[in-house]
Amino acid sequence: MPFISNTDQQRQQMLAQIGLSMEDLFADIPASLRSDLADVPSGLSEQEVRDRLAAIAAKNHVGLTCFLGGGFYDHFIPAAVYAILSRSEFYTAYTPYQPELSQGTLQAMYEYQSMICRLTEMEAANASLYDGGTALYEAMMMALRITGRSKVIIDDSVNPIYRVMISSYTSNLNIELEQTYCLEGLVDRQQVKAKLDRKTAAVILQNPNFFGCLDDLSDIADMAHSVGALLIVSCYPISLGLIKTPGAMGADIATGEGQCLGLPMSFGGPYLGFMATRWQYVRKMPGRIIGRTVDRYGRQAFVMTLQAREQHIRREKATSNICSNEALCALAALVYLSLLGTHGLRQVAQLCADKAGYAFDRLCQIPGVRPHFRTNWFFNEFVLDLPSDAADVIGRLIERGFAAGFPLSRYYQGMERCILIAVTEKRTKQQIGMLAEALESVL
């Protein structure tokens, strides 16, 4: 079925009526910006499309044993997550503007927010953002609104993809982005101190950081607060089953990527950005917020709340230009966390940490393979120095069935021999041993 149902004849009639040609209608668009659609081929049959896409998909390496992280992690997803997610009541639901019709969706979002608060030990969460990177960008914009200042400090141990997103989103805004460089995998307090001043809106950090290193950022929260700046921490939710939370460190805004909570690793998403903050800043928070209230008979009810922050009311002065969210992905996170429970989450986190520790020790026994940093406090991801170019080694290991890790040279100069390796609860002792043998054989 064509998208536009008017026939050529009807179009000619309409144009004749107003005395214009088709060309005239596009006169406002410079010729150089117009695409030439004349060469679009006619469509393929369903079978041809399937064959074509299957042939493209077959070029992927599938079924690799995954030690790849860098922001997205290969965690086990219980079958119940997809079973609940794919119920049409959830799967086809649209924006719950009419609470009387959307109590199920609204309650799920409210419970999701509550879980994000418990996980991060913050006081208020929104109903989700697009992904970890946009969540961090939104947190930065929120800090600028709260403080009325224009300078932001961001450490190079924050996920480089997030940093690229932030600089590209803000390239035409009047924001002074200052970068600090981590030292031995940890935030260099001296550098942060030197750049922090009363013009600073926020310090943006990540824990565990992109190199997997753990750092207690409490002292930096104090440093930031002493000059009226905020601390924004991007975090890895599974790790919060075990390590000190952004809330406990004194962060003002916590964000992160929620893929690890029941969503598969897929190229380009859909992923899940989460955000939580302190009560005092809730009106400056972007995104949809679901609240619990009572109806006229005193019965529990859920509604979208504090909507005056949002675009449909505050127009161009809204807290964000992003007016959608990732409700279905947030639901996956809710179902995942509900299935695990507090103890289950702690157990998953402990397994990740234990197996990563084992893998670190095992891989460091290989001649020529060494820890990159002097101290190695990590959760489930770590950096090793290889005797040769890491990207080459990773390429050779793909042929042997392993996604062995991430070549850090892609984003960091001087780290050509560094590989970032992540270990989740899914990896077995045997798989770790096989990776070690394969790595040793390709070096």
Next chain:
Amino acid sequence: MVIPGLLYTKDHEWVRLDGSIATIGITDHAQKMLGEVTFVELPAVGASFKKGQAISVVESSKAASDVYAPVEGRVIEINDQLLSRPELINQSCYEDGWICKMEVTDPSPGSGLMDARQYAKFLKEQ
């Protein structure tokens, strides 16, 4: 309702000038247009504003509106009561529902503002 002795803006703010101190609020017309006020965002004491800069936000169940500084100056006092009782703006917009007090730096603060008679006429023409 328009009160004599106050000055008014086209954006429906009022100013009471007392020497170099200006008390600021929104008019009866503004509170009626907004409906039930649910939240008021107040400026920081000590912050300076130019004439026309957004100094506060008044939220109602159907809108969120900026309040613009009707004079240039520095905020010396805010009406804390509005944080817990935003409805004061509906109940008493010219008295208990004032928003903030500013120390005026503008040498002729009244210029460009309307008196009660002019504002009443302005409302009629709307």
